[in-house]
Amino acid sequence: MKIVRQKSDLRDLTHTWRRAGETIGVVPTMGALHAGHLSLVEAAKSRTDRVIVTLFVNPRQFNNPEDLAKYPRTEDSDAEKLAPFDVDVLYVPDPDQIYPDGFATTISVAGVTEGLCGATRPGHFDGVATVVTKLLLQTDADLAFFGEKDFQQLQVVRRLAADLDLKTRIVGCPTVREEDGLAMSSRNLRLGPDARDSAPVLHDILQSAAEALSRGAPTTDVLDDARSRLVAAGFTDVDYLDLCSDPDLTPMSAATGPGRLLLAAWLDGVRLIDNVAVQPTG
Numbered sequence: 001m002k003i004v005r006q007k008s009d010l011r012d013l014t015h016t017w018r019r020a021g022e023t024i025g026v027v028p029t030m031g032a033l034h035a036g037h038l039s040l041v042e043a044a045k046s047r048t049d050r051v052i053v054t055l056f057v058n059p060r061q062f063n064n065p066e067d068l069a070k071y072p073r074t075e076d077s078d079a080e081k082l083a084p085f086d087v088d089v090l091y092v093p094d095p096d097q098i099y100p101d102g103f104a105t106t107i108s109v110a111g112v113t114e115g116l117c118g119a120t121r122p123g124h125f126d127g128v129a130t131v132v133t134k135l136l137l138q139t140d141a142d143l144a145f146f147g148e149k150d151f152q153q154l155q156v157v158r159r160l161a162a163d164l165d166l167k168t169r170i171v172g173c174p175t176v177r178e179e180d181g182l183a184m185s186s187r188n189l190r191l192g193p194d195a196r197d198s199a200p201v202l203h204d205i206l207q208s209a210a211e212a213l214s215r216g217a218p219t220t221d222v223l224d225d226a227r228s229r230l231v232a233a234g235f236t237d238v239d240y241l242d243l244c245s246d247p248d249l250t251p252m253s254a255a256t257g258p259g260r261l262l263l264a265a266w267l268d269g270v271r272l273i274d275n276v277a278v279q280p281t282g
């Protein structure tokens with residue numbers, strides 16, 4: 001696996017692959033790799049001839065400076081974790097390869113960015129949309145792989161790729177969980193031992209609320225009950241707990257069609273997110 005830091009070096013490689021008629025897959029990440037990321041790498045390996053993993057902690061998507069400062073930076077161990085997967089390139093762009101002097105362009109997606117994380121992390125999705133557009137163009141990818149754990153992000157990326165006529169097709173991959181149900185996330189590393197023990201209730205509460213909604217229980221009652229259970233379990237703030245249509249994420253007052261229940265909540269000073277499908281039964 002080559003580690004590449006300059007977009008001109010990356011272009012030399014992708015041109016060579018293209019001349020040989022090979023397809024390219026990309027897995028964009030911010031590093032601190034875990035089994036969730038590696039599932040995206042496996043999906044890419046099974047579907048494209050060449051695979052690029054990108055590692056860039058994108059300052060423009062952090063609305064909170066402390067969150068950016070605390071974000072883990074573990075390039076060496078990330079490279080070791082990728083070694084068994086026969087990835088072609090780990091692209092770790094130098095910051096000026098993404099944001100050169102005078103950089104003045106923002107990709108801003110309307111609609112799907114307006115609620116959920118868009119409402120509680122102002123500017124976040126402009127930062128994501130801008131960097132993802134650049135990474136898809138720089139890697140010249142045919143397919144790009146994103147996790148459903150960041151469900152709203154996945155829909156934002158699908159929208160920008162369609163709207164900007166990018167050739168890259170966006171592939172969504174299922175959320176990988178710890179054995180106790182907690183969605184894997186780099187931010188889980190920041191939970192203290194007690195918080196790590198109680199964190200899996202987030203998924204339990206989400207799952208039981210989704211089942212109740214699927215059976216037709218009143219949405220307000222179900223969501224109020226879930227919020228109370230989160231607070232009782234030690235979650236200090238619930239940024240949102242919303243039932244939305246799947247996949248366009250407009251708010252739903254009842255599970256009358258395919259839906260998603262999406263949650264962001266704080267535990268031990270760490271913001272955790274998760275989501276589950278809500279399928280009306282009967």
Ligand SMILES: Nc1ncnc2c1ncn2[C@@H]1O[C@H](COP(=O)(O)OP(=O)(O)OP(=O)(O)O)[C@@H](O)[C@H]1O
Pocket residue numbers: 028029030031035036037039040145146147148149150173174175176177183184185186187188
């Ligand atoms: N548990 C998971 N299952 C599947 N995909 C995941 C999982 N966690 C992250 N991903 C995906 O990996 C890609 C890179 O995500 P990222 O590097 O932000 O990791 P992360 O663990 O989500 O970190 P954090 O949420 O703390 O920023 C995204 O497409 C994201 O959806």
Ligand SMILES: CC(C)(CO)[C@@H](O)C(=O)[O-]
Pocket residue numbers: 028029030056058061128131132150153
């Ligand atoms: C897609 C992404 C790599 C863009 O910085 C990031 O938002 C992430 O890791 O999910």
Ligand code: BAL
Pocket residue numbers: 061062150153
């Ligand atoms: N995992 C999505 C990137 C972020 O939280 O900033």
